[in-house]
Structure formats: C-alpha cells, structure tokens
Amino acid sequence: MKGGRETDFAYQAVYRYLTTLINELGADARVRLPSLRQLAERLNVSISTIQYAYSLLEKEGRVYPIAKSGYYALPVPSIATLDDGDDLLETLYVNARRPGMRVLSADEPASLAPLDSPLLLLERELLRQYPRTAQMPSQPWGELELRTALAARYTSSPARCWNADDVYIGADLRGVLEILIAVLELKGATVLIESPCDWTLLRLMQAAEVHVVELPLLADGEISLEQLEQLLAKESVRLVVLSSVLNMPRGTFVPEGNRRAVAHLLEKHGAWVLENDSYTDLAFETRATPFRDLLDPDRLIVYSTFEKTVGPEAPYGYVLSRQLTLQLQRHFLLRAFRLSPIRQKAIARLYSNGRIDQHLLVLRRLLRESAAVTTQMLRGRLEDSVQWVEPQGGATIWMYSRRRVDPRRVFQRLLAQRIVIAPGELFSLQGLYGHHLRLTHALSGSDDMDVALWALAEALRLEQA
Structure with a gap:
C-alpha cells in the first residue's frame, strides 16, 4: 500500500478494508476491531492513517471507541437487495x-442553502397578523397571494402574461402531475418526452397507460429536428414534454438556436407542450430563453415545484395553464389538497420582497x-x-x-x-x-x-x- 500516492489516498484504502471487515462481521452489536497498531502493521501504513480511517467510520456511526479498549463495530441496518424481478x-x-x-x-439542490429559516420566520410573523381563528378557509387551488406572485413572475410581455386564475398549487409535484394526466386524458394517447427524463413523470405516465415515445437528446444536448418532425408527422401526438431551459438529469441547455428551431416546428404542427420549469432558476448562466417565451401560450402548460429552490419546507407543486381552467379547477376541487395558507403566504412574500432572487x-x-x-x-x-x-x-x-x-x-x-x-x-x-x-x-x-x-x-x- 505504501507508494507515491499513500500520503493522499492510503486512508481511503484502509477505509475500504475496514468497511469490508465490518460488513463481514454481521450484525453483532459488540465486535472488537483490530487495534491501530495491529492494522498499521498488517496494512503497512502509518498509525495516523489508520486513526483517520477509523474517525471517518466513527462519524458515519459505523464504529464507536471505548477508552483503553479500542474500536467496536456497530450493528449495520439491513440492506434491501435487488433480486430478479424486483423494482x-x-x-x-x-x-x-x-x-x-x-x-x-x-437531487436536492436546495440542501446547499435551504430557505427554511427565512420561510419559518415569515410564517411566524404572518401568524401574528392572521390569527388562526380569523383565517379564511383554504382556497382549493392555492392561496391567491401566492398564485398572484407566481403569475407576475412568469409574465414576460403583454402577449405572454399570466393571471392568478391561470395558476394552480398542489401539495406536491407528483399530485400536480397526476391531475395533469387526468385533465389531458392521456390514457392510451401518444406523448413525446425529451429523454433522459425524471423518473417520477415516467412512472406516472407508465401507470396511466400512456404511450410514451422518448426523444433522446443528442450528444451536444440538442433535440434532433429531423426526428422530432418525423414523429410529429407520423404519430398522433397529444402532448410534447420539454424542459424549459435546463434538462435534468443531463444538467445541460438545449442550445439557443436549436431551441428556437424546435419551437418553430412545434408551432407549425400546433402541438400542445408541457414545460418542466423545475430547474430553470438553477442554471449557472441565466441568459437562455425558456421555451414558454417562444411558444403559443394558449397551447402551453407549465409545471414546477418550490422544493428545488426553497427546500423541503416548501414541497408544493404548481401548474400554469390558460386554456384548461374548468377542468383544472374541477380536479383540484376533487383532490381537495389541504395546504397551509400561512406557509403559502410566506412563500409568496419570499417572491414579492425579492428574497428568493x-x-x-x-x-x-x-x-x-x-x-x-x-x-x-x-x-x-x-x-x-x-x-x-x-x-x-x-x-x-x-x-x-x-x-x-x-x-x-x-x-x-x-x-x-x-x-x-x-x-x-x-x-x-x-x-x-x-x-x-x-x-x-x-x-x-x-x-x-x-x-x-x-x-x-x-x-x-x-x-x-
């Protein structure tokens, strides 16, 4: 093990050795592990290297020390294995x-800097302003203040403007997507999906018996115009699903010229588009034009979630649509999401006071x-x-x-x-x-x-x- 890279990486090899050793010991709650000196001699590395590897395992809860006795392995919770046929x-x-x-x-980008503290602080202030006894019943498709803030954020021109009545908020993104699949009556219909695609949407489409046709991105992140045009001409496509700016999991943009050519092609065929806007605010460069600013807003549906930017305290999903008002209102009423009005107001304040930006x-x-x-x-x-x-x-x-x-x-x-x-x-x-x-x-x-x-x-x- 000693060699040119020992100084940097020997502890990693010791760590792997100890991990394997602990796994082989099973779930016994008190198994003594080799001493620092024993391992140093066995593996031909320094005692400090062994000590560092043990400290990593201790931080992970895999081992614990006893004074004047040494290190002991902690029982390891069972691992769910993947047998043939398992999901x-x-x-x-x-x-x-x-x-x-x-x-x-x-995929938790907000974990690096969650907005939990400002959000909860705003919530406490709002609770003083809106005592629970005076609160109005929750609005079935979301608090008006939050829907108004989102409509303003998505408006980019007089022709591409959104109103609060175009915005619907659900308990989470999965629930919102389930409603969209029902409203659009996608069972048995053909849907083109930019690929690779988030597994939540794919599994929901699969469960709803939607005919999914995947449109793989090219190596440079472009959408193949030739393949897209062939599919639009050959298939009876009910819906095209695209990322607004940033495809995930690739984490890349569709180049601007290609995005505009795709938008022109979709307009030509009169295709309905479902735009995933969950990651637009997470693009390192913010100059790209989202698809929604290139498409007919009357044949466009946008969905997103606060969780990717605000954090787990804001798990709500939302959808924007101009043309599906009655159907969306009906399905949101039937789903009867129970959302905290104060939490929604607090999120709205993050947008209106510029804190989110x-x-x-x-x-x-x-x-x-x-x-x-x-x-x-x-x-x-x-x-x-x-x-x-x-x-x-x-x-x-x-x-x-x-x-x-x-x-x-x-x-x-x-x-x-x-x-x-x-x-x-x-x-x-x-x-x-x-x-x-x-x-x-x-x-x-x-x-x-x-x-x-x-x-x-x-x-x-x-x-x-």
Missing part, C-alpha cells in the same frame, strides 16, 4: 431512506462551486473509467462508463458499502442509458464525496474485470 426504483427509495447511507442518488444568486454560486470540486475529483479518481457531461446547472452529474458493465451489479456492490447511486436506466422507459448513472455533487462534506467516488471507482473496476 430497481423501489430498492433505491428504500435504501436511500435508511440511516447511515451515503445517498449519491439525491437574492437566495438564488447564492444557491447558483454554491452549486457551481460544488460541481467544479466534484468534477475535479472525478478527474483524479474516475477519469479512466467514466465520462461525464459538464453540468451547466442543478445539483447532479450525468456520466457513463467507458467500458461495458452491468449497472445493476455496480448498484448492488455500492449498496453493500452503504452507498446509493441512481442507475441511468431509471431515466428511460425504453431501456436507454443502461451504462449511465446520475450522481449528486451537492453532498455535505468533501470527505464523504471522496470516499464515495473511490468506492464507485472500485466497483466499476471489479465489474470491468
């Missing part, structure tokens, strides 16, 4: 919620710095094994293996080390992206990311071998 997404969800897991599959400046800077640090780590740890798309926004990195590997086996190897990744196959219903994966770069602590990337490199190396 990969369900396995990911179950394990991502277990204690002590490194969740590299997450100040926050976004900070959040984008932190995301850009986090992406730069992580891609630098990738160059040092995984450049021989993977290629990746340089992110232009968001909290994730899209990558693929240079050599053929079984991504599910890589997923399982990492689960055994309490690391959760998002295999690329989750972002397609048609078996695309089998050799891709998505990682978060917004992980707290560079040590955690460093350890996780070393584990990923080792899992890929073993599979390639």
Whole structure:
C-alpha cells in the first residue's frame, strides 16, 4: 500500500478494508476491531492513517471507541437487495431512506442553502397578523397571494402574461402531475418526452397507460429536428414534454438556436407542450430563453415545484395553464389538497420582497462551486473509467462508463458499502442509458464525496474485470 500516492489516498484504502471487515462481521452489536497498531502493521501504513480511517467510520456511526479498549463495530441496518424481478426504483427509495447511507442518488439542490429559516420566520410573523381563528378557509387551488406572485413572475410581455386564475398549487409535484394526466386524458394517447427524463413523470405516465415515445437528446444536448418532425408527422401526438431551459438529469441547455428551431416546428404542427420549469432558476448562466417565451401560450402548460429552490419546507407543486381552467379547477376541487395558507403566504412574500432572487444568486454560486470540486475529483479518481457531461446547472452529474458493465451489479456492490447511486436506466422507459448513472455533487462534506467516488471507482473496476 505504501507508494507515491499513500500520503493522499492510503486512508481511503484502509477505509475500504475496514468497511469490508465490518460488513463481514454481521450484525453483532459488540465486535472488537483490530487495534491501530495491529492494522498499521498488517496494512503497512502509518498509525495516523489508520486513526483517520477509523474517525471517518466513527462519524458515519459505523464504529464507536471505548477508552483503553479500542474500536467496536456497530450493528449495520439491513440492506434491501435487488433480486430478479424486483423494482430497481423501489430498492433505491428504500435504501436511500435508511440511516447511515451515503445517498449519491439525491437531487436536492436546495440542501446547499435551504430557505427554511427565512420561510419559518415569515410564517411566524404572518401568524401574528392572521390569527388562526380569523383565517379564511383554504382556497382549493392555492392561496391567491401566492398564485398572484407566481403569475407576475412568469409574465414576460403583454402577449405572454399570466393571471392568478391561470395558476394552480398542489401539495406536491407528483399530485400536480397526476391531475395533469387526468385533465389531458392521456390514457392510451401518444406523448413525446425529451429523454433522459425524471423518473417520477415516467412512472406516472407508465401507470396511466400512456404511450410514451422518448426523444433522446443528442450528444451536444440538442433535440434532433429531423426526428422530432418525423414523429410529429407520423404519430398522433397529444402532448410534447420539454424542459424549459435546463434538462435534468443531463444538467445541460438545449442550445439557443436549436431551441428556437424546435419551437418553430412545434408551432407549425400546433402541438400542445408541457414545460418542466423545475430547474430553470438553477442554471449557472441565466441568459437562455425558456421555451414558454417562444411558444403559443394558449397551447402551453407549465409545471414546477418550490422544493428545488426553497427546500423541503416548501414541497408544493404548481401548474400554469390558460386554456384548461374548468377542468383544472374541477380536479383540484376533487383532490381537495389541504395546504397551509400561512406557509403559502410566506412563500409568496419570499417572491414579492425579492428574497428568493437574492437566495438564488447564492444557491447558483454554491452549486457551481460544488460541481467544479466534484468534477475535479472525478478527474483524479474516475477519469479512466467514466465520462461525464459538464453540468451547466442543478445539483447532479450525468456520466457513463467507458467500458461495458452491468449497472445493476455496480448498484448492488455500492449498496453493500452503504452507498446509493441512481442507475441511468431509471431515466428511460425504453431501456436507454443502461451504462449511465446520475450522481449528486451537492453532498455535505468533501470527505464523504471522496470516499464515495473511490468506492464507485472500485466497483466499476471489479465489474470491468
């Protein structure tokens, strides 16, 4: 183990060795681990290197020290495994919620700078202004103050203006998407979806028996105009789903010229467009023109969520539409979302007083710095094994293996080390992206990311071998 890179990376090898050793011990609550001196002699490294590896494991809750006795392994919660026929997404969800897991599959950009404190402070002030006994009943499609703030934010010209009556707010993004699928009567209909695509939308479309046709982005992030025109001409397309500016999970823009050509083509065919606006505010550069400013607003539906920018205290999803008023009002009434009116008012104040824009400046800077640090780590740890798309926004990195590997086996190897990744196959219903994966770069602590990337490199190396 001693060599030119020991000073920087020996503790990672010791960490992996100890992780394997602990996993082999099973769930016994009190198993003594080798002493610092024993391990130093066994692995031919310094005692300080062993001590650092043990301290990492202690921070993760994998070991605990007893004075004058040494380190002991803590019982490890069981890992949900993926047997033949098991659902990969369900396995990911179950394990991502277990204690002590490194969740590299997450897409939580606001975790770097959540607005929880300002939001809750505003909420307390509003509670003094609006005592609970005097509160009006919740409005079925969202608080007027918040809907008004969103309508103003999305208005860009007299021709492309939105009113509060065009805005509908639901308990979460999933609930809003379920309503849209019902309102648009998509069961059995053909829907073109920009690909790769968020798994929530894909699974909801699949459950609703929608005929999904995926439109894969080209290597440079462009949409193939030829393929799009062929599909619009050949298929009876009910709806086209596009990202507003930033495609996720790729984390890239559709180039401006290509975006305008796509918009012209959609206008020519009179296609209805569903625009995903969840990540527009997370683009590192904000000069790009969103699709909604290039399309007929009367054949456009926009959906988004506050959670990606504000944080988990604002999980609501929302939709904007000019032409589906009666249908959307009816379905929101039937769904009867129970939303906190005070929380919605507090979110509205974040928009109206400019606090959200100040926050976004900070959040984008932190995301850009986090992406730069992580891609630098990738160059040092995984450049021989993977290629990746340089992110232009968001909290994730899209990558693929240079050599053929079984991504599910890589997923399982990492689960055994309490690391959760998002295999690329989750972002397609048609078996695309089998050799891709998505990682978060917004992980707290560079040590955690460093350890996780070393584990990923080792899992890929073993599979390639």
